[in-house]
Structure formats: structure tokens, C-alpha cells
Amino acid sequence: MALLELERVNTFIGSVQVLRDISINVDKGEIVCLVGRNGAGKTSTIKTIMGLLRPKSGTIRFKDEDITDLPPYRRARLGIGLAPDYRGIFTDLTVEENLQFPKWVIKRNRNQSGSNIEKEVHAIFPELDRLRKREGLVLSGGEGKMVATARALMLNPELLLLDEPLEGLAPIVLVRFAERIKKIREALGIAILLAESNIAHASRVADRIYVVERGEIVYGGSVEDVSRDEQLNRLVRGF
Amino acid sequence: MSGKTSRRDFVKTAAAGIVGFGVGAGVGYGASQMMAPPTGVAPTVTKTVELGKTPRGVPKEPIKIGIVSWFTGPSTMVGEACYGGARFAADEINKAGGILGRKIEVLKRDCGTPEVTVDAVRRFVLEDKVDLMGGDVGGSNCNAIVPHIEQLKVPFFFQCSTTVKEVEELDPNPLYVFRTGEQNLAEPNVAAQLIVREFPNAKRIAGINPDYVYGREAMMYTMKALNKLAPHMESVLETWPPLGATDFSSHITAVLDAKPDVVITACWGGDFVTFAKQATAYGLFQKTNVVSILGSMALNSLTKDIVPPGVWMLQRDYYFEAPPHNLYPLNKWFVETYRKRENKFPEFDVMQIFSGIFAYKQAVERVYAATGSYPENEEICRAIQNSQVVSPAGHRVITSDGQFINPLPYGKTWHDPKYPIATIDPKTLGFIMPEYVYNPKSLPPVLQYPLGTGMKYSDWIASW
């Protein structure tokens, strides 16, 4: 049974259709990657799953529940965590406060809270200890991505959405961060859906990929198949 | 005499159009305060019924009175007093059968900027077809609407104290414009008179006055008059809180620091209430003498915990205990009836419109009695000019240019257990005669500010 299921989702921004009949699914504990060029519809897909964009038609199911009409905060509380492409760090708050943020929110709303999640997150990202007192404004690109990811994990989600987590990272950092993504699944057993424009990067982490082009899913399958298919490869690379 | 009989007397008196001193419900002034009869008060009734013309009958429709005043903003209390006074007069007249059988209806419209005020006046006449208008529209709106009133040919009873600048530029021969309230140029004079009379040895004068044309003029002309009457007095500090201020503490402190003998304030309405409350806490009333020019406008808000005993207060042209009730039952009836109606003591605005409406009634009835024809507005207005009206404030003389005149009361506050508010100690109640107001040194002959000659008011003071 799929953890997340999108069925024939059509999304518009203003009058422009950004997603056309998107149907994808993510299973428990799976790492799935949306691959496509910039503007292909990856971020729109992530936003539609999170509820930041409302689809005009189609259904979104999470844990067998129809969440198509739920606002983002309800989806977050159901167990979807997002680290957006722009990181979304609260610059007025310290790193520690950024990380505690989801916990405060959940506590205020008396949800069940994952008691061990904090320890686990720090085990995955040991560098966080060093950054605790830092203001959100003065983080480097890699640090920012890390804090955003860690913060999404503090929600104790069952599905983690990572929008362009590897983009703009120095090669060494990139490799390390890709390892961390795998480690997240190992440690927490959660599913991860990430968006990535570089298929080589995607292949480092993903079990399965969807290729997105002009708001449509043009391919879904294993990384190896895509790598072998020169036409798909070219499509994704853009040359 | 009971209040009931005095009321009937009053309505009857006014209805009969009997004019003259010593007639009517009673005259409340002591001999020393008796106002000499001014010249030219004989009723003048224009005979307009030409031979061969059929006399005009009494119209069937009710008489409509339009009140133009402040019904929004910090001056709302002014509008409420004008409107309350007009409804009071209308109800009394209606109870006694109306004006020649015509009942009276009272309407109201908000004034504002000169444009808004002109619009209110025009719509009253053109849309509501009112027969007369009245109200306090603010001193600096008067000149804007006067030409419209003259053009529309509907009498207007101003209750505002017109600014000096406007009086200087006033139409000297208006026909439809009447002024039932004292003008700005009277008040500084009264204040100066009071200071010279009560504090002849004072030297240092300070002011806390609202920062707009009225407050500025009040202070400036009081000082000009004082310089003339008592050259040893000088202004040591003039502070200007904005209109609608909630904090006077800085002004009070600065004034106290200047160690004045007398402090003049033209703050009114809510401003005076706040001022008085804070002045008490800062000990201003204990440390110096305060003369309030217009604090009396908020009469009903001047509770004893706000206004201490010993504050000198001008009362413009009417104070609810002057003339004293035991000597002048009409005033007693007026105050008691108004209190029953509104649960308030009548402010001067109430008396002003009340006497204006009765002057109108008297004129209509008089012309009708003389000619047998219902008068046109022009005839009514000519009949009001140079007449007198019996009012709760005593007899009011109406000059040829439409100004209602009566002695102006003032006095020092005390706490009378009879009343919930701070009132004027009868022992200190004094009157400044209009003659004094217009020329303090020569009495008689009456010398008035020469309206319409273009002479500056300050030049006129200098000519005393």
C-alpha cells in the first residue's frame, strides 16, 4: 500500500497549468526522486503535496486518507515534513530555535510527540551542535540545507519532502549530504521524496525516479533504466 | 410661583409678543446690574400688505427648523446642546398650539469644513424646505455660509462665536443672519475686564490655549485689551496644546515654572475637563489664579472632583443659575424642565437656540397680528431686528444687525451640595455689560466696534 498517492493531479498557478495529470506514489521507507529541468514542475509537485498549491482536479492520498483539501498545517501534523528549495530558515531565530519550532507547535496542539527524534536528528547531523546559537541569517548554503532538513525531521514525519537538497552544494559537501539522506531513511525508516535536476545526483540516493517534463510525468522507474535510455537522459540534461 | 405657572406665563408672554422691561415672568437683575434700555428697540413691523392684495393665509404644513452643527467628533456636545435646545423650544411651542397653529419639527445635519457646512445649509433649504435654521457651525465657517443664507432667504440663528477675523470681514447689513451667541471679540474683553476687576495687582499673565484660531484669538485679544486697561500686566508664557489634547501636564508644568499671577485658558469641552483634572493634580489651582474663558461649555462634565472651588469661569451669555431662580422663575422653570428632559443642566447653547426660536415665533405672530397676513421670511427677519425677546437669560436685545445681546455672567466656582457639578458661587456672580464689552471706558454713550468699516479689531482696542 502506497504511503503517498497522487492521482491525475492538475494544478494551475493563475491561468498557467503547471501540473498535468500527475500520478505518482511513494511507498513506506522508499526514496523517490523527481527529476527534471528547472521549471519542469518538480517544485510545483512538492508544493501540491504539501498543500501550498491547491490542485484543480485529482486526488492526493496520504496514509489512505484523502488530503486533497487539507491546509498545509494539517498535512504537517499528519506527518509530511518539507525542506523547501529556498531553505525557509527563520533568520530572526537561532538555529536551535529553528529546530525547536516544530516541537513547540506540536506541543501547543497536544499532538503525540516523538520523544527520541531530537537525539536521532543530532546523530544524523552532528554538526548541528556547533551551530545551535547561530542566527539563521548567517548560515552557509550547506548549513542552511542541513538545518532545514533537520527541522523538517523534528516534526517526526513519515514522509520527508526535500526540494533540491543538493543544488548549489560544493562537490564534497554534496556527497556527504547525499549520504545523510540515505542515513535518514536507515535511522528513521521514513519515506523521502526529493526533487533534483541532476540525474547523476539523483542516482546517488534514489530507489526509484520519476522524470518530469513540462508538468507531466514522462517516465517512472528505476534509476538504471533512465541512465541507459539515452533519449530520457538527454531530456533531463537538456542537451 | 410654581414652575408650571411660570412656564405658561412665559409661553403666553412670548406668544403675545409683549416686549419691554419689567413685563413678563419677572426680571432678575439687581438694581446695580440693571441694564439700561438700549435705544431703537421699538418693534418695527413692515407693512407689506398692499391695497387690493388678498392677505396670505397661515400655511397648513408644519414649520421645519434645521439645526446645522457638530454631531460627530470632539465637538459633538455642542451639536447635542443646540439640537436639545431646539427640540425643547419646539415641544413647548407645540404643546401651546404651535406658531399660529403650525407645529414645529426639528431636523439636524452635520457641519464640518466650510464646503460641508455650506452643503448642509443648502440641502436644508432646497431639499428639506426648512423655514429657519440655527446651530453652532464653528466660528470660522460663518462667513462661508452667510452669502448662501442671504441668497436662500431663510433666517439662520448662529450660535457660534465668530472669529475676530471673520467679524472684521462681516457683512454689516445682513437680513437673514442672526447671532444668538456672543462673538469672539466679546470674550477676550470680558476676560480682560474680569482680570482687571478681580486681580488689579496681578502682573504676570500666562496662557494655556488650544492651538487653533479660536484659542489664539482668545489669548491675543485678552492680552491686547489688558495692555490697554492695565499696562503693568504682561504675558510671561503662552502654551498651545493641540485641540483634543489628552495630556496637559507639560503645559501646566511650564506655566507653573513661569510663576504667573493669572492663567488664562480658552480650553473647552473635553479639553477643559482633562486640563482641569491634571491642573488639580499639579496644584495649578492652589498656586495661581485660573480664568477659564470657555470651560463652561462642558458644564455637565465639570464634576466636583474635576473642578475645585476658586476657578474663575466666564459663562459666555448664559449661566443656568443666572438670573437667580428665586428672582426669575422663568429661568428656574427652564433649568428644571431641561433637566427633566435631558438629565443635564442647560448649557448656553441651549438657551441661545431657545431664545432664537422664540424670537422667530414672536415676530411671526406680531406681523400676522398687525397685517392679518402670514409673513414672508423677509418680513419675519425685519421684525426680529431691533426687537427684544424674553429668554431664560433675561431680556435679550436684538440689534439691527441681528446680534442678540444680554449681560454676560461670570463667577468663581464653589461646591454647592445641591448640585453634582461645580457651580458658580452666587456671591461672586458678576455680569459684564455689553456696553463694557464693546467699550470698557466709555459708558455711556455706547460705542460699538464699527462693523463693516474695515477697521481692524486690534486697532479698535488701541483707540480706546
Place this chain on the structure above:
Amino acid sequence: MDPETVVIIILNGMFYALSLFLITIGLNILYGFMKVLNIAHGGLYATGAFLTWALMNTAAKAGYPIYILWLCIPVGAFLVGLLALVIEPLLFKRLYRLREEYSLLATFGLMLVFDDSLRMIFGGSPLSANQLYNWMGTLTILGKSYPTYNFVIYAFAIAVALGLWIFFFKTKMGRILRGTAQDREMSACLGVNVSILYTETFFLAVFIAGLGGAIYLPATNAYSGMGFEPIVLSFAVMIIGGLGSLKGALVAASMIGLVRAFGIALMPELELAVVFLILIITLIVRPRGLFGKKFTREEK
């Protein structure tokens, strides 16, 4: 000018400053977190004064002891806060996503509605409730009389400033609020029900405005149109201090209060000019205000 007078002038300056501060702080919260410029805040301040007057007057007439009268101040403010729970969903929720001009126009309209409603209910005469002011009496400071009640206002305003500082920087909700102010989408993605949070914040801002009106009532009075003057000056304070800055509101209000108090003593002609002179200088020299943020935040 003797030194004793200088002390009194400083105290007077703060008396005025803190009334501006209590209004500006609400404006700043609404602008800082919801990007709404609320002119109707003056009306809420006035409502606080009027409702508290009604409570105090009733209590005093019924002969209740003095502590009940004290209680009228927070209760009156709370009632104003309840008003927020009506106007926020009906009007303000629609304004959050619109440009500032819309909120200026809509809230100006609301201000007029408040003013007219108050006049309809309470009439046009100024209303005073002096029981507490008189009960506190007068202090003698360096040989000069000074109303004791003013110190209640000082203590109260300091408590509000401190309380808000703790709230925004030390409590969970305050920090959630600051995060949400910066990025409401991200905040929603982390589980924040922004709509409810905004209503709560709105309540807080309005409650403080109501408290301002209520606490100043005994020292001044409630009258028709009383909300207009402070709202104009509070906008000046807000701009001088920096939009959305609590520290800025306190510093700018104090500055204006003190300069004005000394101005009245030394150059009484320039009373109002002084405030706007500071405003103009600020706009020329430091357009974002004393403690305003640079316009370079990490935002989408």
C-alpha cells in the same frame, strides 16, 4: 528653569510618551506580523477608555470597593480584546494578503464606525472616571505637586514593554510568531495554524490598545473623537522607531515625549512641529527608522 522643574518635565514627557508607546506597540505588532496598517487602532484605544468608564462608573455608583475599580481596567481591556475576535475574522483576515493601501482605507473606515458607534452609545459629552486618580492623590516631588497615578502608568507601561519582550523572545508562542511573521508558508508547513495564530496575535495587539485607553482614562477622560490624535502621532512614532520594532517604539515614543515636554517649556510655539520635525529628519537620515530592519530579508 530650576532642576526640580527639569525632573517634572522629564516625568511629564514620559507620561505622554508612554501613551504613544502603548498604541504604537499594537500597531507595530499588527504591521510587523500581519503587514496590516491599522488606523482603527485609535478607535480600539478609545473603546478601551469608554468601556472602562462604563464599568468604573457602574462600580463606583454601586459603592464597590476601590480594588474592584482597579479590576475594571483589565476587564475593560479584555472586552475590547473580545471585539478583536469579531473584527479580525470579518475584516482583517481579508486584508492580510492585500497591499497596505487597502488596509489603510478599510481600517480608516472602521475607525469612523468605531467613533460613531461610541458616540451613539455614550453621547457627546466628555466622560471622566476620577475615582482612582483622586484616590491615589498627589505626591510632592522636590517641592512640586505631582499626581501619584502617573506612576501607575509608568510602572504599567514598563511591565507591558518587559512582558512583551519576554513574550516575543523567550516564550514558545512568541518565537513561533516571529518565525511566522517572516515566512508564513514555511510556518504552515511546520504545523502552524496561521489563521488561529493571527487571530490570537490580533487579540493581543487590540488588548494592549484597550489597556492603553483604560489605564489613561483615570488621568484624562473619554470623549468623542479621542482616537484620532494619538493614531496620527503613533504612526509618526512607528516610522521614527522603525516599522515593526518594539524597541524602536519605546525609544521613539520616549524621544518624542521628552523633546515635546522640553519644547513646551522652552519654545511653546513649536509643540507639534517638534514631533514632525523628528519624523522628517528620520526619513531623510535613516528612512527605515531607528531600529527598522533593512529591506533585505531572506524571503521568497
